[in-house]
Amino acid sequence: MLSLPIVTFPAMSQKDYAHPEALVSTDWVAAHLDDPSVRIVESNEDVLLYDTGHLPGAVHIDWRADLQDQTVRDYISPAEFAAVCSKNGIGPDTTCVFYGDKSNWWACYALWVFRLFGHEKVKIMNGGRDKWVAEGRPLTREKPHYTPVNYPVPPVRRDAEIRAFFEDAKKHSEEKLPLIDVRSPGEFRGEITHMPEYPQEGVLRGGHVPGARSVPWKTAVNEDGTFKSREELDKIYTQGCGLAPDKDIVAYCRIGERSSHTWFVLTYLLGYDKVRNYDGSWTEWGNRVRAPIATGE
Amino acid sequence: MSYPAKLQQIIDLFEALPDEEKRETLIAYADQAAVQAPKDGETFDLEDVRKDEECTDTVGVFLSVDLDRKVRFRITLGPQVQTLTRAMTAILCKGFEGASIEEVMEVPADFVPKIVGAQLVRQRSQTVYYILTRMKSACKVWLNRERAAA
Numbered sequence: 001m002l003s004l005p006i007v008t009f010p011a012m013s014q015k016d017y018a019h020p021e022a023l024v025s026t027d028w029v030a031a032h033l034d035d036p037s038v039r040i041v042e043s044n045e046d047v048l049l050y051d052t053g054h055l056p057g058a059v060h061i062d063w064r065a066d067l068q069d070q071t072v073r074d075y076i077s078p079a080e081f082a083a084v085c086s087k088n089g090i091g092p093d094t095t096c097v098f099y100g101d102k103s104n105w106w107a108c109y110a111l112w113v114f115r116l117f118g119h120e121k122v123k124i125m126n127g128g129r130d131k132w133v134a135e136g137r138p139l140t141r142e143k144p145h146y147t148p149v150n151y152p153v154p155p156v157r158r159d160a161e162i163r164a165f166f167e168d169a170k171k172h173s174e175e176k177l178p179l180i181d182v183r184s185p186g187e188f189r190g191e192i193t194h195m196p197e198y199p200q201e202g203v204l205r206g207g208h209v210p211g212a213r214s215v216p217w218k219t220a221v222n223e224d225g226t227f228k229s230r231e232e233l234d235k236i237y238t239q240g241c242g243l244a245p246d247k248d249i250v251a252y253c254r255i256g257e258r259s260s261h262t263w264f265v266l267t268y269l270l271g272y273d274k275v276r277n278y279d280g281s282w283t284e285w286g287n288r289v290r291a292p293i294a295t296g297e
Numbered sequence: 298m299s300y301p302a303k304l305q306q307i308i309d310l311f312e313a314l315p316d317e318e319k320r321e322t323l324i325a326y327a328d329q330a331a332v333q334a335p336k337d338g339e340t341f342d343l344e345d346v347r348k349d350e351e352c353t354d355t356v357g358v359f360l361s362v363d364l365d366r367k368v369r370f371r372i373t374l375g376p377q378v379q380t381l382t383r384a385m386t387a388i389l390c391k392g393f394e395g396a397s398i399e400e401v402m403e404v405p406a407d408f409v410p411k412i413v414g415a416q417l418v419r420q421r422s423q424t425v426y427y428i429l430t431r432m433k434s435a436c437k438v439w440l441n442r443e444r445a446a447a
Contacts, residue, residue, distance in 0.1 A: 045379075046379045046380050046381070047379075047380070047381060047417050048320065048323060048324060048327065048379075048380035048381055048384070048417075049379075049380050051320055051321070051323075051324045051380075052324055052327065052328075052380055065416065141324075
C-alpha cells in the first residue's frame with residue numbers, strides 16, 4: 001500500500017485572507033530576525049514579560065507608557081509617535097511585526113495605534129508569544145539598541161477613519177447600526193464588569209450598549225491563539241452576524257484591546273473597509289452619566 | 298508603620314534603585330518565585346490552593362507557624378500568573394521570614410508601590426496585592442483555629 005506523506009497548506013489557507021500579507025507565521029519571523037527592513041515589536045499585558053525574555057532583536061512598546069498620553073485619556077501626539085518610532089529604529093518604511101501575550105491582544109492594539117498614525121507596513125505574528133515559546137524558539141534578555149532614525153511627524157492622527165468615540169457608539173446604538181461587543185458573555189450580560197478571572201474593578205455598571213451584538217473576540221481564534229481560517233471567520237462575522245465589507249462597523253470591549261483584535265480580524269483578514277475601534281469602550285460607556293445600558297442577552 | 302525586618306530591608310533596597318535596576322531586580326525576584334514552592338518532606342499547618350477571580354491562575358498558599366509564632370510561607374503559582382505577581386510572591390516569602398503571625402496580619406499594603414514603583418502599579422497589575430491578601434487570609438484562618446481550639 002502506498003503511503004502518502006501528510007501535507008498541510010498553511011500558506012494556502014492564509015492567502016485566502018483579504019490581506020494575507022498582514023499575518024506572518026513564526027517561521028517567517030524566525031527567518032527575518034536580522035532583516036534590517038523589519039522591526040519585531042513586543043506588546044504585552046504583563047508589564048515585565050518582555051524583560052523576562054523576548055524574541056532576539058525585538059523592541060518593547062508598552063500600550064500605556066509608550067502609546068497613551070499620560071495626562072489625558074487619549075493617545076500620544078503625532079510628534080510623540082514619531083519619537084517612539086525613532087528611538088526604536090523604526091522608519092516610515094520599516095515593516096513592523098507585532099506580537100505579544102494574551103493571544104496578541106496588545107499586539108493588535110499597538111498595530112491599531114500605529115495605523116492611527118498612518119504607519120503602513122504592519123503585520124501580526126500569528127499565535128503570538130505563546131506559540132513562539134511553545135515551539136521552543138529562542139528568547140533573549142538582551143535588549144537591542146538601534147540607531148535612532150528619522151521618522152517624519154505624521155500630519156494627522158486618523159481618528160476619524162478607524163477610531164470611534166462615545167458619540168459614534170451612541171449613534172450606532174440609536175440608529176441600530178452594526179455595533180459589536182467583543183467581551184466575554186458574562187460581561188455582555190452584566191454579570192461581571194471585567195474579564196473572567198480578573199479583578200472586578202474600574203467600571204460602575206455591568207451590561208452592554210443597547211443594540212450591541214455579542215461576538216466575543218475569542219470566537220476568531222483557535223486554541224493555540226492563531227486566527228481561524230477565512231472560511232470560518234466568514235461564517236462567524238459575515239453569515240453569523242450579517243456584517244458586510246461595506247458596512248460601517250463599531251467594535252468595543254472594555255478598554256479597547258480585545259476590540260483591536262476583532263478590528264484586525266475584520267479589517268485585514270476579512271477585508272472590511274469601515275471598521276472602527278471604540279477604545280473608550282465599556283469603561284467609558286458603563287461609567288458615563290446618563291448613558292443607557294442593557295443587561296441580559 | 299513598621300514592617301517585618303526582612304521586608305523592610307527589601308523595601309529599602311528597592312527605594313534606593315533607579316527605575317531600570319528596579320525592573321531588573323523585580324525580574325530576579327520573579328525568577329525566584331518557583332523556589333518558594335513547598336519542598337519534599339515539608340508539612341504545613343494550613344494549605345489553601347484555589348483559583349479566585351482576583352488572579353489569572355491558581356495560587357496555593359502553604360503556611361506553617363512554629364512554637365514562637367513565627368511564620369513560614371510556601372507558595373505555588375499557576376503558569377498564567379503575571380511576572381509582577383511572581384516577583385511579589387518571592388519578595389513576600391523572603392520578607393516574612395522570621396516574622397510573627399501577628400506582624401504579618403498588621404502589614405499595610407502601602408509598601409507595594411515602594412517596591413514596584415507607581416508606574417507599574419496600574420490597571421491590569423493590581424494582582425500584585427492579591428498575594429499579600431491571600432497570605433493574610435491564611436494567617437487569619439490559622440488564628441481563628443487557634444482561638445477555637447483554646
